[in-house]
Amino acid sequence: MIAAGAFRIRTVMGTIRVRFAPSPTGLLHVGNARTALYNWLFARHHGGKFILRIEDTDVDRSEVRHEAQLMEDLRWMGMDWDEGPGVFGPHAPYRQSERLGIYREHTDRLLTEGKAYRCFCTTEELEGERAQAMAEHRPQVYSGRCRALGAEESARRAAAGEAFAVRLKIPDHPLRFHDLVRGDVEFPQETVSDPILVRSSGMPVYNYVVTVDDALMEITHVIRGDDHISNTPKQVAIYEAFGWNVPEFAHLSTILGSDRERLSKRHGATSIASFREMGILPEALVNYLALLGWGAEGGTREIFPLEELVDAFKLERVTASPAVFDFEKLNWMNRHYLRECDADRLAELAWPYFVQAGWLPEQDAAAADVRAWFERLLAIFVPSVDLLDQVPGKARFVFDFDPLRARDEEENAALLASENAQKVLAAFAAKVRAHAEPVDAAQFKAWMNEVKAETGVKGKELFHPVRIALTGSHSGPEFDKLVPLFEEGSALALPKHVLSVRERVEKFLAE
RNA sequence: GGCGCUAUGGUGUAAUUGGUUAACACGCCGCCCUCUCAAGGCGGAGAGUUCGGGUUCGAUCCCCGAUAGCGCUACCA
Structure with missing residues (x-):
């Protein structure tokens, strides 16, 4: 492999056009979201077009609600698209299920030009070939038997109603393509089989429609997951058969879980919707995802708001190796944006x-x-x-102050048991009861000083009992923040009454 | 089995593309702050770049091989 940095993005040839092509079969996963993000960043960085295309050829699993959710998730992350469902575009429609006629026309063209052929082989025959190849340690490729069928015989059998699939003739040379993140990738032609373009049911297959769409939509850079690398030579052959320009590719590495297995629900939350529900800020997720598989030049900066990401993002700097998703770092990132x-x-x-x-x-x-x-x-x-x-x-x-539970808690009970704690509590309660008005932070502080003077107790022994009496716990935020919160909260009309300092003390002492 | 992709501390990324005490961030540990827990601030440990060969005065970086992980190998997407 050649160092990826050696490549230049070919911007001179015209406007850059990229696409994100998800299947609406479920929730948007972080892996796909990152693919979408890199596409979007690349497009925005170069002033190109970002196209959304829905791959809903799998009718059984595709659902409209998923498509809607998908678009909402993209927008939530801050991405917009120039062409796609619901947006006017010169290459509409943008749902594959609405493009079936287009694929059919193209298949006919390939057939008449002799670039593709009908294959009448049965599943059993194909399985037999595969088993044989495996046993002989050979690549599992289709023998190409039906390739030899004469035009008349092929037409005759089809006319007679015999079921057939349509296969592409793989050319007689190695298939190679250029990958912006990996360099040149080449597949020996004996390892790539004549791919099926159209099933015997008449439905075109994914690798075929994706290629036709990318070409027709004038996609210049195909940025997608690296699980498509092995599909690419077949797609390159399809471009060749049609005489189309082959686009640039950029295959993004897989996102892994902590066990270095492909990230899945098993590892915890993985859908964009679930991150949103748990209170991850979109800017945190986007920033984190951007860093997962990409590093800015120099590599010391971590915090990138979306606009600055657009500016800094370079596809050539995308990493080729798989990355482990680190929830801890995402949390840190979220804390950062929460603060801002x-x-x-x-x-x-x-x-x-x-x-x-x-x-x-x-x-x-x-x-x-x-x-x-x-x-x-x-x-x-x-x-x-x-x-x-x-x-x-x-x-x-x-909102929910529970003295009984607080007293029962082991560490609290120990803290409360001492003679000093009792003295402190008694002295503190006396001050609270003698004071009718709402307490402010200064008043509270004065009381604590007085209690300290009266009882001779200080430090933890002084504060812990009071803290437990007021909050139910021996740890928490500073009193000068909590006291006003309690007092002002108690004056508000809320579904759940907030107890004032005095109410807390009374309730604590009563139970 | 075949083909392909990948390989820098525990994790994500850097390293003027052959010359650095291999850097930054998360995490971890410690200190400070503080009534306390977090947060925050400061500091520390942690890799000699998967392994083995080569090229070179010199390899994280170039070449060859091995190993491991992952992907594809469907009339799935």
Whole structure:
């Protein structure tokens, strides 16, 4: 292989046109999303066109809802397309199921030109050939028996109603193509079989339609998963048969799980929808995915907002080796963007999780003061989470204060058992009860100093009992943030009343 | 079995394309901050570049071979 850096992108020949061609058979997977992203980045970087084409020739497994979800996921990540379903384009339609007539015409052309032929072989015969080849340690290729059939005989048998598939005649020379990430790839011609173009059922096969579409849609660069490398020589032969220009290819490596197996649901969340649901920010996912298989020149920068990705992205710098998906690093990336996210958007995004917990009203039904209060709550809890869906867990005690459970917890019980803890609690409670107004952070701080002076207890022994009495836990955010949150929250009309400092103390002491 | 692709710390990527103490990030460990847990800041350990040959004054980088992982090998996509 030649170093990939030696290649130049051929921009001079005209506008770059790339496509993302998913099958709407399920949720969009990170691997495919990354393929889409690299296509999109490449197109945007060069001012080219990004085309979305739906590969729905597998009628049984394709569903419209998946197609809709797919498009939503792409948009969520920030990608748009210049041509595709629902968008006007010069090469419509963009769903393969609507292009069947086009494929048929092309097959007829190949047949009449003698580039393809009818194959009447049965499945059993083919299986026999395969077994034989395997036993003889030979490549498993079709013998080409029907290739020798005369035109009249072929036509006669077809007319007589005999079932046939259409096969392409593989040319008599090695098939090679240029890959922007791997260099030149060549397949000896004796290892590539005459591929079936059209099944005996009349349905064209994937490798065929994909090629016809790419050519007709004037795709200049085919960027896709490396599981297609072995298919490429067949596709190259199809281009040749039609006399079409062969595009450039870029085969992206596989995304692996931590066990170096292909990433799948078995490894955890893999669909874009599930990442969104758990509270991954789109910019974090996109940035992470961009780095998984690509590195900027120099390689020391990690944080790339989408616009800067467009600028920095070079297809020649895409890595050829498979990459392990690292959830930890994605989390780190998400923390980074969470920190940068402004309060308003954060509230917008985190809100549904709190509605689901039964703690907040629907967002559009919420008063402005509730909104403002919630934004402050988020400012306290978001910095300590990886994902947005973890925030309710962190903030649970704000809405759902359970003294009994807190007392039962082993470490808490030990902390509470000491004489000092009891003294502290008694002194603290006395101050709270003697004070009718809402408490502010300064007041609270003063109390703690007084309690310290009165009891002679300080440090952890001083704070832990109070913390348990107020939050149910011996650890958590700083009091000067929590106290105002409790006090102001208690004044709000919420589905679940937020207890004030005083209410917390009373409830804790009562149980 | 055949063909193809790949190979730098645990993970993702760098390395002026033959000359570096092999860099950065995640993770890990430690310290600081602090009532506490996180977060954050600072620092540290961790690879001599899969292995074996070669070319060269000198190889992560070039050549050959091996090994391993993965993919394709369908009238799946």
